[in-house]
Amino acid sequence: MKIAHHTLSRWVDVPEDPRALRSLLDDVGIEVKRAEPHPTLGTAFTLELLANRGDHHGIHGVAREIGGRTGGEVRVPPVAALPSAPCPVAAFVDDPRCFAYSLVLLEGPAGAVLPSDVVAPIEVAGQKSVGAVVDATNLASLELGQPTHAFDADKVTGCVRVRASVEGERAWLLFTPEPVVLPAGTLVICDDVSVLAVAGVIGCEPSKTTASTTRVLLESATFEPVTVRKTARALGVHTDAAARFERGADPSAMITGAGRVVALLDRVGFVARGASVTSGPEPLPEPAPIDLSIQGVQRALACPDLSATEIEQRLTRYGYRCTSSGHGRLSVVVPPHRRWDVAFVDDLYEDLARSIGYNELPTSIPRVPHGVSPSLAERRKSRVDAVLVAAGFYEVITDGFYGRATRERLGVTEGHPLWAHVETTNALDRGYSLLKNQALAQAVDAVAVNQRMRTEVVRAFEWTRTFHPDPSAPNGVCTERPLLWVIASGAEVDWAHASREPDAWLMAGLVREISAALGLRLELRPVVDGEPLASLLHPGRSASVVRDGARVGVLGEVHPVVVRSAKIKRARPVYLELDASVLDLPGAPVVFVEPDTYQPAERSLAFTLPIRVTAAEVGATLAASGPSWVRSVTPVDVFHHEEAGAPVRTVTYRIVMNQEDPPRTAESMNAACDAMVRAVASAHGPRGVAQRA
């Protein structure tokens, strides 16, 4: 809503300084979104009104709010008394969604125009002046928040009836090219022939007033807010009238709204010939008074000196009627313009707080015995963050959804474990149609986006969650799986050495560091059966991350087909995914073991491993078969070559042995190595593993 400074000042005393008025409006909860100069009416304020305050949708309501704060008197412009003669056009209300309905018949000259200073407020509000009749209804609505509507009485046939529309009934809405079929049950205003208006929302073309109109049938009514709201949404029509009615119009303003229009049209020669007021089948019940404890107010607002008298005075400014009910209590009757949003004592506390001013009320700090530390999971997440940030990764945040095109791009078809998604049913954007059930697509997108921006080196991670259809879930629809994903692509430049593209071993290294940070023993194993991402990763360069044999993640090079489909060139991104549940797994504390004071002894053992026999398997056998004084078994070199035409690797393990005093003999250490070699030959020889001399 838009109101000019000078217009508002006619209703209630306000500061002359526009900045001071802006502050005052903000202070009473009528937020000023914009202030701009107007050539004749001072500053024009664009107001953002609160969703629960239908009474603010009029200058009267704004003035009353200011008066409630300042104590200033609100000056209401002239309102004519409605004629006592009955309206010649009979009105009937058949539907309980209309609480009351009034009609006034006016006669006057064709082509009348209101003075420019009178219509100026509606022009400030963004409406065009189109003649006295329409301008008067618009002005009354702007001033009092009561929508009224003018029919050309000569276009109304028979009586007027408020009823529900029937199946297939049509209405030709104002400013539209042709009639439309209304949803059955729409609350409409009709005559004996057709629909004159959709109740509380919009009038119709056939009955509209024009410059030649001389007989006006003025409607002013009270409709049920939700009905108006539903109708406006169903028709996709948003009018000022609907906005006012759906937030709850003042039922008492029905008569004053009509009277204000009559008074305005009186200035241009219109005369009211008759009026009628018809109640609906279920008139609006009177709200029950609220029992207000003075002590309760004092306690809630921390104002022990607030007296019953002051409370009564302040509430009266807003239109409440208070009577003492003894024992420090007031019985407060809610005014009609607040009946839609005031029901509890807390609502009265709010009005009293507004009246005093939020900034004027006392401030206190409740007692806080002690603070708290981050939870264990929060601390463990911070440790993982530290690992990734130190390794050069940036945290990013992706959407919780994507479009069907993303699923297609991954090559996921029906029957694939990632086919089923939780779907949005009303997304405005097709890109939001599926809740993501995997994070790899968006991780790969991160690489593609950066490549397009000429950023070749991508190191990114995200804590996110995926959504998985699951009828057995507590909500009957899906489960959510929090996870961490990490992606790397592109080699850092290196002036001194050959640049190294990130590869799956980088991700394996991150798993090692995360394991250390969390005190977990996360291991890499061949991809487990049923891994949903298996088809999206390079089959020969991927592994499951397991703990105690259970899958907690997966890593690997992104499958070349997925990379190509994302239009990524010159890069082979590598991906890691870990269930966020690893944060909840109990970690083993670091136990300090003092390093041996003697210089350790060292041996090297090399084995030829066929494809698919892992270095970890052989290493584990070595470690398990050595004596207790073998401190570590670590692969230190891998040599790729062929044997008998087949690709193999020779993996060299460094065996570090703790020494003692007197030193171990070379014979004992060699014997230990021999035993380890025999163990490997026994365990892995049948698979083609052999010691390499």
Place this chain on the structure above:
Amino acid sequence: MASAGTETVRALAEEALVPATPEELLVGFRADLARATDPAALDEVRRAHTGKKSALKDALTRLRDVSSDERPAAARALNEVQRLMEAELDAARDLAERAALAAQLDAEWQDLTLPGLAARHGALHPVTLVHERCLDVLRRLGFTLEDGPEVETAHHNFDALNIPEHHPARDMQDTFWVSGGLLLRSHTTTVQARVLSERRPLPIKIASAGRVYRNEAVDATHLAMFHQLEGLWVEPGLAFSDLKGILAFVARELFGDHPIRFKPKYYPYTEPSVGVDVQCTHCHGAGCGACHGAGWVTILGSGMVHPKVFLQFGYDPSQVSGLAFGLGTTRMAAQAVGTDRLRMLYEQDLRVHRAAHRRDS
């Protein structure tokens, strides 16, 4: 050099008892020394003139045949020649090594104006950093972080929070509905609803942070997904003044010691509802483009928990009170970064993230 021993050696040389005079030995040595320019050549000179097969060693050996009267002086003369040779060789070697080192160092020049090669740190997302900052403040007040699902029921998102169907407030939060009649939460207040539904022992002091969704047409400043952080404190006896005190504390800790103001707002789940503005840090209240001329910027929304919300979860609103507040952490993060293009924060363009954290991006 003209010592008695020298004369003796000269005499011996004339008699061919030694191969050369001291002067001749030195002349030959110095000629070779002058030609030697690197340590290897100098080693060769050392070997040729002072080694076992050198003329000098030969002369010393032949002194056996000299009379015992003349031998000591001759030996001293030849030893002096050797000392001179060694000294000159050492000096020359030192020079050669210095030259070689200089040449090596010269050859090893590196252009250190090229970017350094230590692993660069990455960074957490600006929204995460804002969350951490907020949580640091809230932990000091005893708030613990709670999590909740993003796929929610209408009950937790709306109805339990005093937003019945067809209430205008539902327009404020255009909703993504998902299959099965559920929705994507439009605010993190759902976590408050879930905690209240558990009827935990009082006091309840929880914070919730995370993604929320609005079914909006996306542009630079409107997002279908963004972040919020909220706090809820439920305890008998909390008053409006406590709400103001907590909000003032949080605002000061997060935004610095700038003037703040409280203003009436409307949130369905609080009554009274309060907005908190901080004086615009760009114009200090004078009004500028950043604050749309208001001189103030709204930083959080809050209020006393609405009695209907308490009733919904079985609490007696006359016996218990609560305060709640929420921060739009996406907007805070954008302000911290220095952009009003919120969407930028959710695009995976690492240039944005580097620029937000590093001068050398």
